[in-house]
Amino acid sequence: MLGPIAWRTPPRHYGPWERVTSLLTEGLVRRGVDVTLFATADSETAAALEFVAPHGYAEDPQMDGRVWEALHVARAMERSAEFDIVHNQLDWLPLVFGAQWAAPMVTTIHGFSGDAILPAYERSASAFVSISDADRSPGLDYVATVHHGIDMVELDSSAATGDDLVVFGRIHPDKGIADAIEIAARAGRRLVICGIVQDAAYFAQRIEPHIDGDRVVYRGSVGPA
Template identity: 55%
Template sequence: MRIAMLAPIAWRTPPRGYGPWELVTSLLTEALVARGVDVTLFATMDSLTTAVLDGVVPAPYSEDPSIDAKVWEFRHLSHLFAQADRFDLIHNQADFPAHAFAPLTETPIVTTIHGFSSERILPMYAPFQDRVHFVAISAADRHPALRYAATIHHGIPLRDFAFDAKGGEDLLFFGRIHPDKGAAEAIAAARASGRRLDLYGLVQDAGYHDREVVPACDGVSVAFHGVVGGEKRVRALGQARALLHLINFDEPFGLSVIEAMACGTPVIANRRGSMSEIIDDGVTGFLVDTPAEAIRAIARAGDIDRIAVRRAVAERFTVDRMADDYLALYRRILGSA
């Protein structure tokens, strides 16, 4: 089985810090190679992989201002699709632009939809659903106008997330600094509960950051740490009483949610999007609908069995399970081709 894995080019694959699509692409690619699958990864040329690395984009456009995103994205796509007949299947992790090439090749295409962001993108999905096999990353993120080949939750390498049996007394926010992700709501809930809050993440909305986060950061009750990776990331995820995920949008999945859970940290999340698929209310965290419920959940977070939280990830959200699900999908598509 020869797979062409198409990565986005916003960040390196895997990302140095932020870059959830590139991270999932890397995790899946490495797991497939470990299973003996012949994978060629089309990504930025500074990417790291055990697969065959191919591409033309010298660096990620989010890191190198000389890389024009639109120009290099289509150069990236053209480079892959010019050799599409070399592969049994193309797995597109880079959103809808690849669909423009779908009518020009007979090679089956799988597109993982990393969040259906807006009705405005539907014209680049609906007309191509007879040629492209769509994968949703949660049942909540399925669009009613589309046919899906599968719903496959993301998975992470459990061994990379050390279990912390005790946790700590402080609260954690881990995500983009953007109104959707609820940093302001996390700050308010932490203040109301009388607990310290540590925020980590990429500043995506500078105005929101300046209005809602900066004035609250005194370094004592609220502290912002920016993007963090490696061992520091794992320690931050594991040493918290709870992760606050008080989102203001329908979350398609939420990698930080399962990463925190892998460390044993329960998650307190607004009941939106995929959260009810990931969090078992009262067992691995709490699903809430109001700020008052969030505050009560913070008080109860110490009652959660952290072993049970990690076990849920081991049973449902590992990279091995994700890779097995995708392999089964590939074989089903190729068997019916």
């Protein structure tokens, strides 16, 4: 399992790709599959852990993510002959070294940052899995759509519910946080916002002016609990 290294696996708070990587890894281990997880050194897993990066580069301004991701991928390639399959959760970078992998690869495509990265996918020999049918790129062939799972043990379905609306996710125009504020206002409901600020200008101009600690509350990036 070639995981991302922006954050720890599983993440302490934000880190959606790391979260999915953890759920898949631990699920495979419970099913008796021999798994090696390539992630950060501080990751927590029942699988064998292989690492280069001491911790997530998104948590350390002294780390260059491009450098550490390259070192991370190189370590996995060095050991790839030991594995039956490599499951890539790390976006496009591992795809450009197709001839160097000694095991077949399947890549879960968590999303595209833009059309500019598509050549890496189009020229790759990896098999592709989409996270939803709507998230597919029309120019790629996919073997399946596998929707993200959740760990039901972490969710208390018997907990009492309230009237608040809640939005989880990075604060970015793509996630529609400003739309959520408008929806909550029109519905007369209190809105609780949780997530990292990824677009500072969007936050300052469209989100922060509405945060009053009463009708619109911002709690930062929160963990699973």
